[in-house]
Structure formats: C-alpha cells, structure tokens
Amino acid sequence: MTDTGAARSLVFRQRQTAEEILEPSPWSKLRRRILGNHSFLIGAIILAAIFAVAILAPLLAPHDPYDQDLTKRLTNPFWHEKKIDPEHVFGTDKVGRDYLSRLIYGSQISLLIGFSTMLISGVIGTVLGVTAGYFGGRVDMVVNFVINTRLAMPVFLVAMAAVVAFGASLTVVILVLGLFLWDRFAVVMRSITMQARDLDYVKAARAMGCSTPYIIVREIFPNVLSSLTVVATVEMANAILLEAALSFLGFGVQAPTPSWGLMLNEGREYMFFSPWLLALPGVCLFMLVLAINLFGDGLRDVTLERER
C-alpha cells in the first residue's frame, strides 16, 4: 500500500512539474514573442522616440519654431561648419527660423494628421465593412456600390478641390483625408468578416441566443482585430505621406505652421545650395513611415500567434 502510495505521489509530482514546464504565463510568452520580433521592436522604438519628441517639443526645441531672425538666414548645419553653432545645430531656413525646432514641431503635425485620419477613416471603413460582411445580400450590394464609388474618386484631386472650396487648414486636410481613406478598411474588413461569419463559433453563439450586435462586437470583432491593426498602420502612414504631398503642393497645411511636407516645399528653391533643407524633413518622414509600417507588421505577427 505504502509503495503504491509513494509511487502515485511520485507520478503526481512529476505531473506537477510537467505542467509547470508546459504552461508559462501568458505575459512571459507575449514578452518572448515581442523580443523575438525585430521589426516590431525597431518600429516600436523609433515610433516611441518620435512620439516622445512630439509630446516634449516645447521642452526639447531650442527655439520658437516661428521666431524669424533675418540676420541669420540659411546658416549651415553642424556638419558644414568647422565649429558647431550651439544656437542652430541644424542651421536655419530662408527666414532664419531654427531648423531643428521646426523639425521637432513638425512631428506633432504629422502624428496628429496620421492619428486623426486613421481614427475617422477606420471607424467609417470598419462599420461599413463589418456590416456588409456580416449581413451580406442587399446590404453588401449597397456597401459595395459605395466602396466602388469612393474608389472611382481620386483622393488627391478631391482633396485639392476641397481645399480650394473650403480654404486650406489643418482641419480641412484631416477631414478630407479621413473621409476618403476608409476604402481599404472597408474592403479588408468586409472580406474577413465574411470568412468569420460562416464559422461554427458564430453559429454556436447564435444557437446560444446571442443578439446580432453581441455576435458582431464580441465574437467577430476580436478575430478581425489583427487585420484591422495592419490596415490602420498602413493607412496612417499613407495619410502622413498624403499630408506631406498636399502641403508640398501648397494645398495642405499653410505657412508658417511647421509641417514636414511644407518644409520640403520651402526648401525646394535652395535644393542645389542648401540640400539639407530638403534632406532633413525627408529623412524624418521616411523614418516615421518606416517605423509605422514595421510596427504594424510586427504587431500582426505578435498578436496572430496567439490565435493560430
């Protein structure tokens, strides 16, 4: 008796340890996946840095970005000088404003445009796409028509027309981009919702007596979330680039607001003599968009692994 009891307790103890080995905590698993995903890490670090700069701009910027000093126009950045000018490390623009300060404040505009556009278009596109995908039939036909109508309109031309009609301002740019960039959200959400709708867990929820809104929000939405984050990051990067393009053409954010796209435009005339006026905002845009895309891709990989 005692022998079997001891043997049983041994087996039990082995099982206990086996369980401990098999079941690491969800957080440690998540942390391991994040640390193993380099694109996510790099994207997150750059993005966090740009965020910090945007939020701490008043503390970080050495000068007021609007302060002109016509005696110090177009001074060179530090790599063109023998000794570093501590006043204007990245030099000044054509009216003597500190370039570093303008770059720092420019990050606020880009992030603001990116986020608000993503939110507006994300809400519109997700609602349309999920509704069309879940209900199908006539609803789907109507939404598809709306999507096709939207795809037939060139964002850029409509944005320019809207700016001409309503005047150029940050709000107009955000609204126009937000009301126009939802097509990818709608298309992706629609097809993914269609796939999820026919799965048995949705049928089980219906057989359980769940209401349709409950099924859409609690059963289907968590399963389309990872695709939604990818589209959201792509669209955010897209919006930032579009804002820069609009501002470059003079249809976006207006001077003297420090926007990276506008700074590209202002630097255009001095391209051959002061190339950094173009290069610096260009590099900033490039880094931000790259970071957002890396972050989005990595986020999908990190969250998807739990589901599959």
Next chain:
Amino acid sequence: MTEAPAPALETVEVTCVFQVSQGLLRGSKPLRAVNGVSLKIPRGQVVGLVGESGCGKSTMANILLGLQRPSSGDVLYAGNSAAGFSRREIARRIQPIFQDPYSSLNPTKTIESIVSQPLRIHSVGAPSEWSARVGEMLDVVGLPRRVASSYPSQLSGGQRQRVAIARALIMRPEVVICDEPTSALDVSVQSQILNLLQDLKEEFGLTYLLISHNLAVVQHMADRVAVMYLGRIVEEADSDTLFNDPRHPYTRALLGSVLTPDPRLGVPDTHLGAVFPNPIDPPPGCTFHPRCPDCMTICRSEPPQPAVDGGHNTECHLYGGAVTPRTATQ
C-alpha cells in the same frame, strides 16, 4: 401507450425553401432543402439522421435549433409550437455540437470564457459562481481544470470537442443536436467522444439527434434511425430493424456502401451509378428513381406515399399500397 408523453422535439411537415439565384437576369429558382419532414425525437432517446451530403441534414439541424425559419410546417418543443418560444428559450432547451471543433471555438477566447458564455448570455447565477461551474463542467467532460485558462489553439481536436460539449451542456439543455460530432476527429478519439456522449446522456437524461453519414456511429448510438434523401425522410425505423431489415433501396445501398477493413474486397458496388441529382431540379415522381436498382414505371411519374408498418415507415412504391397523388410536392 395511448397517453405517451409528448416527444422532446417534433417536426410537423417542415419544409424549407431557399431561393437560389440563377444569375443576374435569370431570376431565382426555389431549392427545397427540406421537403415536408415529420420527425419525432422522443425524450431520452437517440435519433440518428443519415443521408449523403446535400440531402438537407444540416438545414434540418438549423431549423431545429431555431436558426432557420421553416417555410412551412412547425417545430414542436415538448409538444408546444416554436412560435410560442423566443430565440433564447429555444437556446435553453436545445444546444448544438458541431462537426469541426477547430472552427466551433472562438480562437480569441479562453476555454473558461467559451464554456461560461451561455451563463453570461442568459445571466444564470452570480458571476462569481461561473468559474466554479466551468470547473465542474470540465470535470464532467473529462478535461483537466487547468485548461480553463488555455486558448483553443493549445488543445487537441478531441479536447476541443470536449470543450464544445461542455459549452453545450452547461445550461443543462433537454436536447442536443450532434451534427457529425466525430467526423473531424481521429479514429482513436472518435470512440472516446461517442462514449462520453453516451455517459452524459445517462447522467443528464439527454435526448440526442445524431446527424451523421457514418453508419457505424449511428448503429452504435441510435435507438431510432431516419434516412434522408433529397429533403425527404425515405425510411424511418428502430435502429435494429433498420440495420437488419432495410427496405428502401436507398437505405440498402447506404448499408451496402460501408467499407470493410479487408482491402481485397475492394470498394463495394452500391448500384448508385448516377450522380446525386441537382436539388434545384429534382427528378419527377420518386426523386430516387434515376439511381434506383428496382425502378418501376410508376416511380418515374408518381411520388410514393409513406407506408407505415409498425414503427417502420418507408416511402417507396415497392412497399406503398394505394397510390394517391401527393399535393405537397409542387
């Protein structure tokens, strides 16, 4: 015998018609997925429903679960018409178990959240008790309690099916519709799940409708078997009777199609040469006549009437006496 209690679930002449689009300009044609089915599922029994793919088995399951409204006819829950019940009341009485445990569990939820979901939806008991009830249910279906915090992707197919069973039974329903409960599982796991279903039937006094195309499973589990072909029940009898004395040529072909483990015997010849007819355009007369080895002239024009012989119903001209034109088929 005359005062028999109402069956747990009964369908009366249930018909379900879908309009199938034929293309943009050609309008739509009716597809009779279920065509006048009357089926009784007595309390505490297992009724098997067999038939090949596309015969209307799953539509029947949806109708019984209240997910699909029949075009005509009625579903009776313990003798009361479905019209008197709300969706949620039906959900408390009838729960499904699905074929594929890989798609029947939401991959973003933990097992505890999946199994306790019916409790949350119907707000049964206090939220503090839910976890304990999930634990009890996991014990009942033979899963260790620690899986409660796992995600479905961390479990095997058999374990997932046990989770699906736990979810179906946590509200203590009267009837469970098992739609091919084992066909997505490994053979070694199939018998475990079937035995579990049988044990649970005894423990909770359940009534099963077992939908399957696996005749061995049906023979093992069912008290009564109904054979479905193109939306109609062509033969219905007690399990023993049906398997020992199949009457309808289709039933005989089905039973003859069971594969034997002996490879030298080859694939059995069922004489069902013709392909499954297009249900949008069913053959006239007896819908089975193009594939029937015993086809007579009458079969090509007149739909057969059900012939009742004790508990053995057959819908075939070979057994039907008087021929009366059926009005329901139009």
